[in-house]
Amino acid sequence: MQLAERSGKDRAQIARWERDSVTPSLETLRELLHACGFDLDLSLVPYRIPDAALDVRLGKAQEQTPQERLQAMLNARGR
Amino acid sequence: MDGEFDPYALLHALERQRVTYVVIGGLGRVLHGSGEVTDGLDIVPSTREENLRRLGLALEDLNARRADGKPPALERDLVGRGVLELTTDSGELKIVPEPSGTQGYDDLRRRAERPPLGQGLRPAVASLDDHARMLAALDREQGREPLAVLQRLIELEHSLRRTPSIEL
Numbered sequence: 001m002q003l004a005e006r007s008g009k010d011r012a013q014i015a016r017w018e019r020d021s022v023t024p025s026l027e028t029l030r031e032l033l034h035a036c037g038f039d040l041d042l043s044l045v046p047y048r049i050p051d052a053a054l055d056v057r058l059g060k061a062q063e064q065t066p067q068e069r070l071q072a073m074l075n076a077r078g079r
Numbered sequence: 080m081d082g083e084f085d086p087y088a089l090l091h092a093l094e095r096q097r098v099t100y101v102v103i104g105g106l107g108r109v110l111h112g113s114g115e116v117t118d119g120l121d122i123v124p125s126t127r128e129e130n131l132r133r134l135g136l137a138l139e140d141l142n143a144r145r146a147d148g149k150p151p152a153l154e155r156d157l158v159g160r161g162v163l164e165l166t167t168d169s170g171e172l173k174i175v176p177e178p179s180g181t182q183g184y185d186d187l188r189r190r191a192e193r194p195p196l197g198q199g200l201r202p203a204v205a206s207l208d209d210h211a212r213m214l215a216a217l218d219r220e221q222g223r224e225p226l227a228v229l230q231r232l233i234e235l236e237h238s239l240r241r242t243p244s245i246e247l
Binding site for chain 1: 084086106109110111112113114115116117118194195196197204227228231232234235236239
């Protein structure tokens, strides 16, 4: 069954959520999950401060194409 | 003789026999930008009979052997086994019919991407989210660091996208 039928929400609104152009509020998200037979369980966890060195490494990799990432890995193996 | 890891040779062998599969594991994560180093190719094949026949032909081409040195017999070796680990002339190849946290090929192919890797290769690669899902389901000590890296990659990718407005 489609989410619109299950939840009673407007199809156009659901499409906007799916396109990520709008994020449903927490309350609406909970209603949608209830309509699908699920519930939302939130819990507090310690915040991990991002590792700056890791972010630099990942940022560089994100500037590469997958082909370049593969080549870089093969080059690293050869060292 | 165990071959030096050559992902292009492994992927070409699979493509030549028109095997349908999704790349997962270390190499999949590398293609998403995890920056790690890996020694083998892990794949989730379609377990349809015809595809397993094609995969068998590709494994013959690669001179694939099990740990006991014998060639694999796919239909028998994949039954009830989480991972079939093979050695080939082009490096290690792991065949994983149903990775932890997933329902196998049909589950992963929907969100898979096909990045061009050169030499005419565009293999299906499991999505970043699915890679994180698989590692999270494994719940192994050795998977925690790669999972933390993938989760950070996902956060960075989200932060690069336009921030959607939250409805009131």
